[in-house]
Amino acid sequence: MRSADYLLKRGFFALVTVFVAITINFFLFRVLPGSAVSDLSRVPKASPQLKHALTAEFGLDKPKWQQYLIYLRELFHGNMGISFVNQQPVSHLLIADLKNTIPMVTVGTVAAIVVGVATGVLSAWRRGTVPDHLSTNGAIFFYAFPTQWLGLMLLIIFAGTLPAAGMSDPFLFSAEPFWPHLVDIGKHMILPAATLMLTAYGSYTLVVRSSMLETLGEDYVLTARAKGLPDRRIVRRHAFRNALLPMVTLVALDLGYIVGGALLIEVIFSWPGIGLAMYDAIGQRDYPMLQGGFLILTLAVIILNFAADLIYFRLDPRISQ
Amino acid sequence: MTLPLQDPQLAVDAEGQPSTRSGFFRTVLRERKAAVVGLSIIGFFVVLSIVAPYISPYSITQQTCAVYAPPSGVHWLGCDDGGIDMLSLLMQGGRISLVVGFAATLVAMIIGGGVGILSGYFSGWIDVGLMRITDYLLVIPDLVLMIVIADVWGASLFHVIIVIGILEWTSTARIIRAQVMSVRERVYVKRTRAMGASNARIIWKHILPQVGPLLIANTVLTIAIAIYLETALAFLGLEDPTVTTWGTILENAFQRTAISSGAWWAIVPAGLVIAAVIVGCFLFGQAVEDALNPRLKAANLSVRRWRLRPLVGRGPDAI
Numbered sequence: 001m002r003s004a005d006y007l008l009k010r011g012f013f014a015l016v017t018v019f020v021a022i023t024i025n026f027f028l029f030r031v032l033p034g035s036a037v038s039d040l041s042r043v044p045k046a047s048p049q050l051k052h053a054l055t056a057e058f059g060l061d062k063p064k065w066q067q068y069l070i071y072l073r074e075l076f077h078g079n080m081g082i083s084f085v086n087q088q089p090v091s092h093l094l095i096a097d098l099k100n101t102i103p104m105v106t107v108g109t110v111a112a113i114v115v116g117v118a119t120g121v122l123s124a125w126r127r128g129t130v131p132d133h134l135s136t137n138g139a140i141f142f143y144a145f146p147t148q149w150l151g152l153m154l155l156i157i158f159a160g161t162l163p164a165a166g167m168s169d170p171f172l173f174s175a176e177p178f179w180p181h182l183v184d185i186g187k188h189m190i191l192p193a194a195t196l197m198l199t200a201y202g203s204y205t206l207v208v209r210s211s212m213l214e215t216l217g218e219d220y221v222l223t224a225r226a227k228g229l230p231d232r233r234i235v236r237r238h239a240f241r242n243a244l245l246p247m248v249t250l251v252a253l254d255l256g257y258i259v260g261g262a263l264l265i266e267v268i269f270s271w272p273g274i275g276l277a278m279y280d281a282i283g284q285r286d287y288p289m290l291q292g293g294f295l296i297l298t299l300a301v302i303i304l305n306f307a308a309d310l311i312y313f314r315l316d317p318r319i320s321q
Numbered sequence: 322m323t324l325p326l327q328d329p330q331l332a333v334d335a336e337g338q339p340s341t342r343s344g345f346f347r348t349v350l351r352e353r354k355a356a357v358v359g360l361s362i363i364g365f366f367v368v369l370s371i372v373a374p375y376i377s378p379y380s381i382t383q384q385t386c387a388v389y390a391p392p393s394g395v396h397w398l399g400c401d402d403g404g405i406d407m408l409s410l411l412m413q414g415g416r417i418s419l420v421v422g423f424a425a426t427l428v429a430m431i432i433g434g435g436v437g438i439l440s441g442y443f444s445g446w447i448d449v450g451l452m453r454i455t456d457y458l459l460v461i462p463d464l465v466l467m468i469v470i471a472d473v474w475g476a477s478l479f480h481v482i483i484v485i486g487i488l489e490w491t492s493t494a495r496i497i498r499a500q501v502m503s504v505r506e507r508v509y510v511k512r513t514r515a516m517g518a519s520n521a522r523i524i525w526k527h528i529l530p531q532v533g534p535l536l537i538a539n540t541v542l543t544i545a546i547a548i549y550l551e552t553a554l555a556f557l558g559l560e561d562p563t564v565t566t567w568g569t570i571l572e573n574a575f576q577r578t579a580i581s582s583g584a585w586w587a588i589v590p591a592g593l594v595i596a597a598v599i600v601g602c603f604l605f606g607q608a609v610e611d612a613l614n615p616r617l618k619a620a621n622l623s624v625r626r627w628r629l630r631p632l633v634g635r636g637p638d639a640i
Binding site for chain 1: 457459460461462464465466468470553559575589591597600603
């Protein structure tokens with residue numbers, strides 16, 4: 001009963017957050033003075049036809065609340081408007097971009113989690129020793145370096161040895177069979193994913209370290225020791241597993257930060273994902289693209305947050321009580 | 322106007338509160354080396370920003386050397402793409418970066434502290450309403466939303482400050498709320514209320530002093546985030562193009578091919594000073610927060626007490 005309640009609550013929260021994000025989007029672009037879509041004079045090459053088409057499609061001449069309803073209706077049909085720049089539907093463009101963003105962000109985040117957990121556990125175990133200081137201070141520093149700066153550093157260091165821009169070699173693109181193409185993409189992914197890993201792993205290290213220290217002090221660890229269990233087993237089975245619980249929450253909370261970081265990284269390495277699309281949209285005043293990019297990234301974070309809620313619930317059923 | 326309790330000693334014992342605020346910070350600085358290091362770093366950059374126009378070696382509006390001239394005895398950190406001395410740029414850019422960081426944090430702390438105190442103190446529908454808003458904002462990716470707002474509003478220093486300020490208050494609000502909820506239940510607050518003190522007076526005289534150190538710790542941590550976000554917004558071209566900040570220095574270097582020109586000196590120092598300030602804020606803020614959080618301390622103590630450390634020394638197969 002209770003668990004169903006909990007899941008319903010979290011699901012409801014996720015839905016309302018989606019709604020809030022959509023509403024913020026509408027307000028920013030339509031209601032604020034000088035807002036973007038209604039003020040087409042700021043858009044380069046805004047032809048009268050484009051203006052008419054937009055006015056008709058979004059009902060820009062109607063009262064705001066009607067515009068809002070039209071906006072919601074169009075959105076539910078998957079219509080995010082037409083890109084000002086190349087007159088393609090925004091949803092198609094962004095979904096193509098999303099397919100490029102997801103693998104890079106996934107690889108980077110997973111690497112960050114692995115490195116963060118490993119260094120965090122090491123720190124907690126060797127508490128107060130040189131490895132602990134090294135890994136804690138390293139974590140703080142990498143956490144503090146601006147994402148774009150770390151990216152630029154990797155560019156300076158590896159520009160000659162690893163591909164530094166784009167997602168694949170244009171000369172290799174369609175002619176080659178599947179595997180070399182995949183290897184090529186993997187090579188291009190190293191630098192962006194490594195940057196993401198470096199910016200994100202630091203906070204994981206610190207949290208795993210303190211949560212590991214906390215669990216090592218728990219009574220059940222003492223009990224396990226009193227039972228005479230071997231140390232490996234205590235640490236693996238009793239301390240480590242429980243220490244990982246806060247990681248789920250942290251990774252979920254960090255998603256917004258990771259998405260922001262991924263945006264900067266895509267700009268630096270010209271990775272053709274949503275971040276780069278939004279960056280281009282800023283330069284070209286392509287508001288529908290900007291709006292759509294914000295919405296898709298926000299939806300992604302909300303969905304992943306909900307997923308994290310479910311995972312946490314699966315791992316620790318106590319929270320529903 | 323007098324304290325509701327006759328015996329001040331009793332009040333302290335019953336509540337177990339830290340003696341005074343200045344006393345608390347003195348203790349933190351005495352007992353935690355990280356706090357001293359952090360505060361020194363912050364202090365160094367604040368002083369440097371104040372005196373920067375008087376001590377920076379060259380003008381930042383005039384060309385004083387060749388384009389991307391490497392570091393030399395005359396120009397210690399070399400020059401940028403316009404032949405402007407990097408060291409001078411860094412010194413004066415830091416001024417605006419710090420102003421943005423501090424101003425945005427002030428906005429964030431007023432909102433976050435206000436929301437946290439109101440929410441924690443009044444509970445009920447005010448609490449529910451404010452916390453819902455906080456939760457929604459926490460989930461929405463902040464940098465992405467900032468980019469959208471800053472772009473719609475237009476690039477300006479003021480907009481960058483406001484945009485960071487109105488989005489970076491959420492975690493502070495939640496932390497302050499939790500603290501206020503516990504302070505509210507303490508005996509002396511209940512007695513004050515029974516004496517007929519108004520809500521405003523209780524908040525101002527009794528709640529605010531108790532959450533003060535936590536608010537300061539959060540302020541310092543938020544400054545770090547605000548400076549980080551400023552560099553990110555500047556990098557994406559959303560900062561006022563006429564000002565120089567650490568963020569715009571990185572943006573210029575990236576846009577104007579510093580990398581292919583091999584001009585690492587246009588990039589490396591800017592990132593190092595940004596990281597130094599952020600680490601400074603982090604060390605100080607974290608030290609204060611740790612000192613306020615007895616749970617962490619107890620956990621560390623118990624580790625020591627139960628002698629779990631030897632477990633560590635049993636060789637590499639321990640994991």
